[in-house]
Amino acid sequence: MTYVQGFIIPVKQDHKRAYLDMAKKAAPVFAEYGAITTVECWGDDIPDGKRTDMKRAVQAEPDEKIVFSWVRWPDKATCDAASEKLMADERMQPDGELPFNPQRMIYGGYEPAYEGGDGGSFGFVDGIVAPTSSDKAAFVEHARKISAYFLKKGATRIVDAWGVDVPDGKVTDFKRAVAAEDGETVIFGWVEWPDKSTRDAAFAGMMDDPDIQAAPPAFDMQRAIFGGFVPILDTDHQ
Structure with missing residues (x-):
């Protein structure tokens, strides 16, 4: 089964070029050690949440x-x-100061539980992380129904992954990010779109669609975190 390492990283706006240069340097090394693809996406539409x-x-x-x-x-x-x-590879050593604060970066390991769509190049990404107490089968059924709507509206791929190695961090981590409770699993997923306008049109009609209305709740949306991103590195298509 394929495996996904997911990351959320705070990067200063004026360090975008330095971050991208670092990512481009690291991606071939990841590939050398077996990685299938590396994708980096820059925040474009990150809403404030109540909780x-x-x-x-x-x-x-x-x-x-x-x-x-x-x-x-x-x-x-x-x-x-x-x-x-990777820890021992000198090529992974930074050329200078890191363009982000590693103590506030969050990461975890996930196994894809549901995938839909044919994929291909994409111009916009919606990312989501959420806590769930549902069993895996219920989560997959929810993902399948939500994906039916997104694919109908132009999404090219949907991936929803189940947390299997989500470590505790000293400052931040995925569990704290979604206020996960005892017994809950953290999920990590994304939707690939050809462009932002296709995504915006899909979201505009989302709550009126029967596929969405028929999707049973599988996680607490009040604690889910999400946002829209522009890909800046995609080793499959760049």
Whole structure:
């Protein structure tokens, strides 16, 4: 089963070029150790939430943007073996000061539970992280029904992944990001769109669609964090 490392990272707006340069340097090394693809997406539409949101998830400062990123691996074993090699690889050492605060970056490991769409290149991404107490089958059924609407409205791919290695952090982590409670699992997912206008049109009619109305609740939307992003690195299509 494929495996996804998911990341949310606060990056200062004027460090965008330095961050992208760092990502471009690291992606080929990930691939050398078995990664299938690396994707980096720059925050474009990150709403404030009443209880949780992506900015608070990483304690973002006023001059920081949110990066939503994932690295896909053939399986968890390949990822785990690569992690040790990456730590020791001199090519992964930064050329200077890091363009983000690593103490506030959050990351975790996820196994895709549902995937829909044919994929291909994309121009906009919606990312979501949420806590769920539902069983995995209920989560997959929810994802399937929601995806039916998104694919009908022009999405090219939907991935919803189930947390399997979501570590506690010293300052921030995925669990705290969504106020996860005991017994809950954190999910990480994204929707790929050809462009933002297609995504905006889909969201405008979302609550009037029967596929959405028929989707049973699978996680607490009040604690979910989400946002819209523009891809700046996609090793599959760049």
